[in-house]
Amino acid sequence: EVQLVESGGGLVQPGGSLRLSCAASGFTFSSYSMNWVRQAPGKGLEWVAYVSSSANTIYYGDSMKGRFTISRDNVKNSLYLQMNSLRAEDTGVYYCAREIVGATDYFDYWGQGTLVTVSS
């Protein structure tokens, strides 16, 4: 059974940093591209970042560039998101999602999410 379990969320002050983790199990983690997607309270889904299976290719959403860093450890079967210079508008639930890459790209499994609150 595919499982994605996020952790590391919490309350942080504006300008602060936070590192999210996503522990993967039930599949060969090193064979899949992974993503972070976030959702502000009461709002829609927003794609945050992508990392290819071998971490050779990384992409970020426009509002995250320069502040967030996605990474992975294929030995530990884990995905990470380092978030710096956090702003109030970064508040929300952060999901990790497994991506199917091919003729089309989509997220076939999502974690339960971890809540990040940026507030003083």
Added chain:
Amino acid sequence: SYELTQPPSVSVSPGQTATITCSGEKLGDKYACWYQQKAGQSPVLVIYQDNKRHSGIPERFSGSNSGNTATLTISGTQAMDEADYYCQAWDSSAMVFGGGTKLTVL
């Protein structure tokens, strides 16, 4: 940047057909997928590659994509289908989500 537009809300009576649209420039030239998100839960993949149902998704869910519009159709809508639905497409090294449509089953 690429944008996908969905109606904020759609209402349907139980047993009727619900149609949710997703519009974007030349969306038919890309592949679209759809996610369902029930209150307090994570999103779940419903449709991928325009019209393929993800495993475990009931046959009443179907999809199409042509021109500038992708469409999610739910035939014989049930109360359990009440949720937010999001379309998604890939464009120029970025995943794009529509703003979401709240489906209410009255």
